[in-house]
Amino acid sequence: MAKVAVLGFGTVGSGVYEIIRDKSFIKTAGEEIDVKYLLDIRDFDNDEIKPYLTKDFNDIINDDEITVVAEVMGGLHPAYEFTKQLLQKGVSVVTSNKELVATYGPELLELAKENNALYMFEASVGGGIPVIRPMTICTKANDIKKIAGILNGTTNYILNEMFAKGKDFESALSDAQAKGYAEKNPAADVEGHDACRKLAILSSMAWGRFVDYNKIPTEGICNITLEDVKYAEAQNCVIKLIGYADVDAEGKIYASVSPMLVSKDMIISSVCDVFNAVSVTGDSLGEAMFYGRGAGKLPTASAVVADIIDCVRHSDSKPHNIEWEVTDEDIMQNYECKKHTYFVRCADTKENIKKYFDNAEFVEIKDNELGFTAADIAENEFRAALENVNSPIAVFKRL
Template sequence: MAKVAIMGYGTVGSGVYDIIKTNSDKLSRSANGESVDIKYILDIRDFDDHPEKELFTKEFNDILNDDEVSVVAEVMGGLHPAYEFTKSLLEAGKSVVTSNKELVATYGTELLEIARGKNVNYFFEASVGGGIPIIRPMHQCLTANNILKIAGILNGTTNYILDQMIRKGKTFETALKDAQNNGFAERNPAADIEGHDACRKIAILASLASGKMIDYNDIDTDGITNITLDDVKYAAAMDSVIKLIGYAQFDENGKVYSIVSPMVIKNSSPLAGVDGVFNAIMVTGDCVGDVMFYGKGAGKLPTASAVVADVVDAVKHSDRSKKIFWEKPTENIMADIDSKKFEYFVRTTDSAENVQKIFGKCEFVDNIIDNESAFVTSPLTKSEVEEKLAKLSDVVANIRVMD
């Protein structure tokens, strides 16, 4: 019988509790016959009306010092005290599983190293893509591949907002307000709409793919706050959509080009059809080509189901580290994203004639707004495009096109 603890009884934590209670038979079969029993739930709040209120504790040390507890689900979120708790637990020889993307992106390298040293596991399937299987498939199933590229719709809030703009013709502001009213966006939506959430997730995926820590602070991050309804309409006229993409491309020397940015995506890409709060991650391997993983990127039960799967895996591997990890690189592995060439979709009030004089060969898009020129450039580095844009009289929009 495996004794587990849940740290944090919020949305995900209560989902973990519910699933372990409801699907206990199935979990026990999956865990090689071992039953999975919750011994503690850590939360600073009172849950006196809870049917198993005796499980609740406010004392972290109850869990840390209980030798019976072998696996802990950290679903409290935030950096502190989640970091200190996780570190202590791993050092005490307990496996920890988490949905905490901020913690994994910030302290993952150190925590994975401790887990490896102690021959226990630190699993984080739920930290990216909620319930979508992505960490384990990338690590195990694509292990024969060198990963060439990852491009993901990693944030459901921004995807919902863009989708409302694309399908319902709402402005950004209206779509954001609707997302807030429907519970798909926080009152303070900055972490989502400015791309910081997606940035942490692509940092985790890129670290996993390269085996070296990618610091999210090194990833250029644009959000969707500057995307207008007119941009979205132009994209539609190009048989495309605009999506917020977490992007990482790996060159043959192990260098990583990574960015979070709105990108114009052709409708023929499977990523283009990913609607509403759904997430999807396209991974390109040198052998397998493109594979995509799709599903709900957030929500109580989807996320909790990924946490519980990690709990089961940790129970099954209680005596060995599965060695899902990355290490600190000894030299800088970030390539300069500004040196990577993208095509850009540009809108300007300048004339088509001037555009052609400055940009040479480029593909014009039928006008939607009077007195505008809209076009797609040839592939250019950031400094190249900026130099050319500076020569135009006025630039209304410039958005990367996904390669």
């Protein structure tokens, strides 16, 4: 019988507790899994969980029966200190805490290895969707070329409402908040920070080098209007908040989070509602995509439990196949020179635009405004040319 402690009895924590309680089939190599502690500073009026509740982390760290801990409390502190103490003791830790993984991943992975423990984080990206493990598999027999993901369910829901129902951003956001999909303070979602941390984790997985999320340019969806929606539709596109990353021939990484125009011919454009998807392109595999519910109590908890089971199953031999190299070397590409295809809305004439973007293709759907596409142009050249365009209204990259 493996004894588990759960740090944080919030949404995910209670889901983890319920799945372990209800799934009698959770047996691995003859070992059953049982929850021994639920750590939370809050009081709960619930007789069932009373025997497990504690407010004192020392109960857990001092109990040698505990071999696996699920850290689902979120936030950097004290999650970081708790995780460190546990790994140093040789206790495996599984987590849904993307902020912690994106911030202290290399140190915690190294600490796990040193102490013959595991640090696993399937639930930190894509909620319940198996993403981290398939990525690990893909990276074994493939050079990963690029990643494109819809990594945040809240923003995908909002954009989907704007496209499918013609709601503007504000009313789609209110609707998402009313449904519990968006927080009262929605900044982390709508400004792209949540997606940015997940992209940092995926990029680190893909290329084995720690990608600092602070270095990922991140743009949210707050400024998207129903006019933008019309222009997208006129081009057989939708707008999705995309976490995109690729690698160049020298192994340098490009990563960014931004709302992008996505052709309806691409399957990722069909990811609706609060769903997430991660598309990975490998040199042998071609494109593969993993799709599912990126958040929610039970989906996320099921990924945490899968990690717990793996830790128990590997209690003898630890498969340390994840290492994130940290170097002083600049591992990121020169973003200034990175080529993109841009779509611009502006109040200018075709003649003037053509002077600076000679291959511009135009989209006209309203008076006194023009849309144009500039294909395959370096960011710095694009920005310089755009200086000459009158009244630019909106700029999107195209996936």
